Amino acid sequence: DIQMTQSPSSLSASVGDRVTITCRASQSISSYLNWYQQKPGKAPKLLIYAASSLQSGVPSRFSGSGSGTDFTLTISSLQPEDFATYYCQQSYRTGTFGQGTKLEIK
Amino acid sequence: QVQLVQSGAEVKKPGASVKVSCKTSGYTFTGYYMHWVRQAPGQGLEWMGWINPNSGGTNYAQKFQGRVTMSRDTSISTGYMELSRLRSDDTAVYYCARDIHAYIVATTLDYWGQGTLVTVSS
Numbered sequence: 001d002i003q004m005t006q007s008p009s010s011l012s013a014s015v016g017d018r019v020t021i022t023c024r025a026s027q028s029i030s031s032y033l034n035w036y037q038q039k040p041g042k043a044p045k046l047l048i049y050a051a052s053s054l055q056s057g058v059p060s061r062f063s064g065s066g067s068g069t070d071f072t073l074t075i076s077s078l079q080p081e082d083f084a085t086y087y088c089q090q091s092y093r094t095g096t097f098g099q100g101t102k103l104e105i106k
Numbered sequence: 107q108v109q110l111v112q113s114g115a116e117v118k119k120p121g122a123s124v125k126v127s128c129k130t131s132g133y134t135f136t137g138y139y140m141h142w143v144r145q146a147p148g149q150g151l152e153w154m155g156w157i158n159p160n161s162g163g164t165n166y167a168q169k170f171q172g173r174v175t176m177s178r179d180t181s182i183s184t185g186y187m188e189l190s191r192l193r194s195d196d197t198a199v200y201y202c203a204r205d206i207h208a209y210i211v212a213t214t215l216d217y218w219g220q221g222t223l224v225t226v227s228s
Contacts, residue, residue, distance in 0.1 A: 001168070034214050036151075043201055043218035044143075044151065055216065087151055091213035094167055095141065095153035 006098035012106040023071045023088035032092035108132040110219035123190040128202030135183035136160040139205040142187045144198040192226045
């Protein structure tokens, strides 16, 4: 099975900050990497698919990059509504998720 | 608009089975793979498998093989996930979700149901 490891597990930041979350796959997954945002009590929301494609309706402050085993999600300027938990997911073989990164207000 | 509406919360005893439904609208049900994902309390997301609503074909995560059955009723655009031999660690919110592309499996989930809490307790 492909394992996905996110770092950090939690992160404190302020409105307006630039934030980067990293995801590493246990083997090469090409660009088969998605990012989701989840708020408490809600279903996840797709932000980025195929490593760098922005899902329709998602603000352009979100961006993704990477290929092979190392990927990043960047939020260019944090907004109050961005404080949530973020998950990466590989879609190369089945659909393993990372353990999540909780983004909190500093 | 695309909607996935799941059945209500369930409480089950260890060893029992549970069947969760996911009624869809706003798109061609048979055109998009349906996935199931679960989330234990305070934990991360766990992908369980998919069903091709057109053919009925399925693919389950190894962890759930032998215990999970995904099915569908095309006449009412509804998918189902049944989990048997329930244990306390199956307590979780179970989500259905639609795959992003028509007619292929991309395991990229663009629309989600609201979730169904299944509690397993004696």
